[in-house]
Amino acid sequence: MKTSNRRSFSVGSISLILLGLMILDAFAISFIYLLLGDGVWQLALIISAIVLLINIIWLHPRGFPLRWMSPGLSFMILVSIFPIILTIYIAFTNYGTGHILTKEQTIELFAERTYLPDDAVIFDYTVFQNGEGAYGLWVQEGENGSHAFAGTGRFLIPGAVITEHVGQLDADGIPETVGDYQRLDRKQSLRAIAELADVEFGVGSSAVQITTQLGKAAQLRPRYLYDAVKDAIVDQETAVTYLADNKQGVFIAADGQELIPGYQVTVGLNNFNRFLNTPSFRGPLLQIFVWTFIYAGVTVLIAFSFGLAIALFFGRDMPFGRVIKSLFIIPFAIPSVLTILIWRGLLNPLTGVVSTTLAGIFNQPVGWPPVFSDPFWVKVALIGISVWLAYPYFMLINSGALQAIPQDMFEAADIDGANAWQKFRHLTLPLLLVGVGPLLIGSFIANFNAFNTIYLFNDGGPPMVGTATPAGHSDILISYVYRLAFGGSGGQDFGYASAITMIIFLVLLGFTLIQFRYMKVWEGVGENV
Amino acid sequence: MSNATVQAPGAWQLFWQSKKNRRRVALAAKLLFAIAALSITLLPIMFTVSSAFSSSQSLSSTSLIPENPTLDNFRTIVVENDFWLWLRNSLVVSTTASVLAGLMTTLTAYSFSRFRFHGRNELLLGILIIQVFPSLLTMVALFSLLQQLGQYAPFVGLNQLGGLILLYMGGALSINVWLMKGFFDSLPREIDESGMIDGASHWQIFWKLLFPLVRPIVVVIMVLTFFGTFGDWLLPRLMIQDTDKYTLMLGLQQFIANDYGNNWGAFAAGAVLGSVVQVTVFIVLQEQIVGGLTAGSVKG
Structure with a gap:
């Protein structure tokens, strides 16, 4: 009898489904509306897709098998697939430090920058602050020139009558209070200078800002104007025109001068070209690539052999086998974050007990072995730690798999006069690898x-020396990518990091497919149980 | 050669001739080897436990039994730091994530096992391939996802335990679906059919007949997921800023990263406290966990 995918629905269950979907849709639509209003269209798109999918699954009779997976699939689309798509997209952009914003946002950013024109009137200023923390500026042109006062956003016209109540004037003709504004002393003004630099006092063309010259304020003018027709930004101070280069994502002058920051654009295969054709990128990547394979391969090989040796030696009739x-x-059950940090402490060349004991045994000076500073010793230590982390796992797996090997095969081999090595090489190992092989790949x-x-x-x-982007001698691909994307010192290069991610993904995909073939999952998939 | 052999040559030979005795010697040798292998394996852990009780603050002391055993380190990590808060956060995140992931995995695996539908094979394979993509590398995207979601639903935003749980849900459907499907496949179809004859719905067949049979493996998957998220520190490190939202692993890692040499004893005490539960559970459930691991499930 074949179980039918379709089924008849009772009126009750149908109304329950409809009610659930209506509530979900109502929430989703208002949320998507909000998202679109704020211009977060990518998230809006993916949430629409998920909600649409849920509706189809629950309304279409053939969607019945998928109903069981709809919660899992929804999360998978939102938190796994969506980020993966974004990451792949980023691999083809220049997204990173200096190219974070979109073109529109970058133009807005430049529009806010100002400069001090040659013909600008320079004022001496005194800082005031009111009870709410807002600043005011008393400005005076020259020794006995006209004066004016402005809070933020208030008109400032030199020489005009000040409407606020002006308090007692001091010897220089500056008041102690203006309205509810109190005069700040020199120290307080200096402390506030970073905040003051961002404030425009007054409105429009007569607004003044403090300048980089101490105690002087002036009417600043916007420095960069965007010309939409020429798609260029013109520097008002120097009259230089920076044309938009939409391939590189920068505004660039005829002499090659670039405006910083640039903006985000798709750059095609540029990120991939960098490590394919540029030695300063390719060199470290190649080195890291090789070390990643050595690290993973050697670790698995030693851990497997060690685990197998112990499993073989203990055999089947070991007393206290369960206790052992x-x-x-135990080491396998402790969170590895903790054990790695513990090893870091134990191997510290100066204070760690393992390092100091080793130095004693091999009669070496304090500070040996240099497990933090010498590339070779760092790698040895890393493989050692990884083997320590992994071999109990292989011991457990192997002793389980050894018990599954039928004994009568060994009896037959005994009759044929096979020695212990031959039995191991031609019987135990091949039979073991059938079961354990996929786990070896998994561990790799x-x-x-x-x-x-x-x-x-x-x-x-x-750290490696002379690389285009920071890289370390013991970096493996994934930590190198992390360094490129999040490592502070060299800036963030999400585009390049994502491009290398694609390589890692392809390598892993290859190994996974081999693993699947090994596990014969393909047969399992098609099988109609 | 010992003196005894010289004085009574026959005694040793007699001893060695007995097969039983020879087996005893071999056994003793095996036990010695086991002890040697175990001490290499357990030495780092013994040093950690020792320094947790030690009054000296570094790991350089070579004696395994601390001279003046003290509970000061435990006091430092538990009383002067937020150990309980971090543990509570970890428990909230890991329990929620593992229960939800276990349920979603079971429902999905049931469907894959019992229904034949268009795109079934592709979907099964797709789940595996998506999990191959190293999630570490989608961190930039995940970060901005939480940032955006948090503006509308603060409980799943950045710096929120809810946000962390949401991210772990992305990996809920994994190779464990395959593992689970295998277990459903091994349950005879006759069970379903008998239920069907009695007029049970698919949900009733799943929940009342099949789920009790797969419950042990669901528990194993939940336990492994629990400790996978419990032991994670990178995702919390990137998504959580407030110390009172730290998970235990992040809290301990930050503790040692901030003041490395001086707080070693307290870190060791925290590591001991943070591992006790997990080690106990692994030892009690070792058969099932090894079974699950052999079948391809993963510990984080």
Whole structure:
């Protein structure tokens, strides 16, 4: 009998579904409306898609099997697929430090910048502040020139009558109070200078701002004007025209001078070209690529062999076997973040007990082995820690798999006179690998992405010298990408980081497909159980 | 050779001739090897436990048993720092995430196991391939996703435990769906059919007949998901700013990162407290967990 995907619905369940969908849709529509109003169209789009999908799944009779997955699928689309699509898109843009904003936002940013024209009137100023914290400026042109006062957003016309009540004047002719504004002393004014620099006093063309010259204010003019026809920004001070280069995402003058920051544009395959054709990018990437494979490969190989050796040695009739296994599971059961940090402490060349003991055994000076500063020793330590983290897992897996191997095969081999090595090489190992093989690949993938180990132990260091972007000798691909995207010192280069992400993804995809083939999942998929 | 052999040569040979005795010697050798292998494995942990109780603040002391055992380090981490708060945050996040993920995985796996529909194989494969994409690298996108969502629904925004839970939900459908589907596949269809004859709906068949049978593996998946999120520190590190919203791993990591050398004992005490539960659960459930791991499930 075949279970039917379709089913008859009772009136009750249909009304319940409709009610649920109506509530969901009502929420979704108002939310999407809000999002669109704020210009967050990407999020609005993905949420519309998810809600539409849920509606179809629950209304269409053939959507019945998908109903069970609709919560999981919704989360997967929003939190996995959507970010992945964005990441792939970013790989083809110049998104990163200096190219964060869109073109419109960048033009707005430049429109706010001002300059001090040669013919500007320079004022001496005195700072005032009212009870609400707003600043006011008393300005005076020269020794005995006209004076004026302005709070934020208030008209300022030199020489005009001041409407506020002006308090007692001091020897220089400056009042102590104007209206509810109190005069600040020199110290207070200096402390407020960063805030003052952002304030325009007065309105329109007569507004003044403080200048970089101490105690002087002036009428500043907007420096950059955008010309939509020429798609260029003109510097009012120098009369230089910066034409928009929509391929690079910058405004650039005829002499090659660029306005900083630039803006975000799609750059095609530029990010990929960088590591394909530029030695200063390709060099470190290649080195990191090779080390990632060595690190993951060697770790898995040693951990597997060590785990297998212990599992073999203990065999099936080990007394206290269960207790010993339980003890072996302990390092595996502790969150690896903690054990990596513990190893970092134990291996500290100056204070760590493991390092100081090793230095004693090998009769080396204090500070040996240099597990934080020497590329070779850092790598040795990292592989050591990773093996320590992984081999209890392989011991457990292997001892389970060994028990599953039928004993009569060994009896047959005994009759044929096979020695212990031959039995291991031709019987145990091949039979073991059938079951454990996919887990070896799985462990390789896990170590390929062992960001925590690399980052927490030594942050990928020591740093490489002479690279185009910061890179470390013990960096693996994933920690290198993290450094490119989030590492502070070299700026953030999301575009390039995403491009390298694509490489990692392809490598991992390859290994995963091999793993699937190994596990024979394809047969399982098509099988009609 | 010992003196005993010289004085009574026959005694040793007699001893060695007995098969039982020979097995005993081999066993003793095996136990010695086991102890040696175990001590290498457990040494770092023993040092950590030792320094948790030690009054000296560094890890350089070579004696495993602290001279003046003290609970000062535990006091430092628990009383003077937000250990309980961090633990509570971790428990909230991990419990919610693992229960939700376990339920969604079970529902999805049931459907894959029992229904045949257009695009089924592609969807099964798609779930796996999406999880291959290293989620670390979508952090920029995830960060701005939480930032945007938080403006409308603050409880799933940045710096919120809800936001963290939401991000873990993105990985809810993983290789565990395959694992779970395998278990459903192994349950005979006759169970469904008998329910169908009695007029049960699909939901009733799932919930009343099949779910009790797969409950053990659901528990394993939930436990592994729980400790996967419990042990994560990177996502909290990038998404959480306030110390009172820290998860335990982030709190301990930041604790040691901020003042490395001076607080080692307190960090060790925190590590011991933070690991006790997980180690106990792993030892109690070891058979099931190893089974789950062998079948391809992952510990974070």
